[in-house]
């Protein structure tokens with residue numbers, strides 16, 4: 001399928017000389033939810049800002065819906081909605097006015113019904129005549145989302161949409177993102193919360209120090225990089241791992257009551273049955289046995305560390 | 308052309324002025340009235356006519372220009388500086404609008420505001436001194452051109468300034484002295500000859516002279532020269548703005 005956002009060999013060096021993006025190439029399919037993960041200063045906001053026209057690329061190109069973001073900016077920007085990372089809102093405007101402003105700015109004729117629906121969706125209808133400075137942080141975040149959606153974009157960028165948002169609201173936001181996806185909107189979000197990517201993304205990209213380390217289907221990523229661990233709780237603690245079990249290179253917990261075996265579930269021979277047999281033969285009695293699968297978080301930390 | 312965008316920028320800029328009505332309109336009117344009381348009535352009653360015009364009336368065009376220049380600059384510079392300062396400019400930059408459309412919205416609103424202020428001051432002046440305008444079309448022409456040129460100039464300052472001091476530096480250190488020394492309160496011919504020559508390097512002299520001519524048909528320099536100076540200033544501002552647009556100056560990293 002033709003990609004809706006196509007980034008090729010994009011680099012950015014800021015005036016100060018900082019190399020914020022290094023040769024990033026990425027294609028985003030229509031209707032998908034892509035989560036960009038990366039530590040502070042990785043270049044996530046820079047990438048989004050270039051696509052939206054706020055920052056100039058040093059080299060490389062981007063197309064949105066087949067249009068170049070520089071030469072055909074009217075076409076690309078009309079398609080894009082942006083929710084910035086910072087809570088940047090005027091102080092004295094009302095919620096309603098600021099939405100009308102955004103819609104007009106993006107060249108759409110007024111449509112009060114659409115804006116009303118949007119505000120109701122965001123549970124902001126009751127606040128429509130409030131001044132922005134009287135709103136709480138979470139409400140401001142929702143106003144920013146409302147502004148970004150006011151002109152009915154087909155590509156939505158959410159730069160850390162749930163930073164500083166309480167648990168319940170975060171769930172609401174995830175639901176909103178899924179609803180938007182169902183209506184055909186392509187969503188690119190950045191986040192520090194791995195569980196957020198895990199909960200709503202179709203694909204996950206990891207950026208570190210300006211480099212796009214990988215982009216993969218979320219499930220495939222967990223499948224590919226996810227190690228599994230078998231944890232055996234012992235009835236009686238041991239001082240050291242018996243020699244008979246050396247082959248499996250087990251980790252023994254400090255108190256000697258827990259053995260951990262790390263393995264790759266995709267290997268034909270995981271070695272689990274042999275291990276269990278060897279444990280029994282070594283005369284150890286198991287109290288409990290469980291397996292865990294590494295989360296995106298561990299995958300992410302490992303990736304960033306290995307660089 | 309994204310006319311909806313121009314319209315909303317213009318509309319919400321005007322709305323902001325409306326909400327801060329007192330600050331936007333009342334304060335220039337008040338300060339101008341004070342000038343009238345002090346200069347026009349208290350001092351003016353002791354000064355004979357200048358070139359056949361009573362002193363109170365004589366200073367009206369200069370006072371209007373003083374207000375117009377400072378208001379145009381502060382309205383336009385603040386209008387673009389503020390969203391830059393708060394960060395809300397991100398939205399304008401990510402919108403499908405050209406620099407020209409942004410300019411039209413912001414500068415158009417600033418120029419409209421100062422035009423209104425100019426007219427209100429003119430009406431206020433009518434309460435204090437007898438006024439008649441000899442060439443209403445020229446008067447409006449100078450008024451509109453000045454509002455547009457200096458709003459453009461203010462827009463440039465607002466883009467250039469990266470802190471509040473710089474924002475106030477030019478109006479305070481450059482514009483106010485130029486206007487005061489530009490013949491607002493006197494005729495250039497009243498100065499010693501050496502100073503008359505120096506004064507001719509002050510662009511505001513041409514502005515005030517031409518504007519005053521449209522009221523009383525008295526002027527320090529020819530009205531054609533005045534008009535050309537205003538148009539030149541407008542062209543210079545347009546050139547700078549065009550360059551800023553080309554380079555994304557102070558907006559895009």
Ligand SMILES: Nc1ncnc2c1ncn2[C@@H]1O[C@H](COP(=O)(O)OP(=O)(O)OP(=O)(O)O)[C@@H](O)[C@H]1O
Pocket residue numbers: 014015016018020038039040041042043044045046047085560
């Ligand atoms: N305007 C700027 N001028 C100079 N350097 C900048 C500018 N904006 C960002 N940078 C630098 O570019 C790098 C990437 O910044 P960016 O904001 O893209 O990171 P990020 O991944 O969004 O981080 P975070 O998770 O903290 O939001 C950082 O090292 C930052 O210091």
Ligand SMILES: [Mg+2]
Pocket residue numbers: 044045046085159
């Ligand atoms: Mg960021």
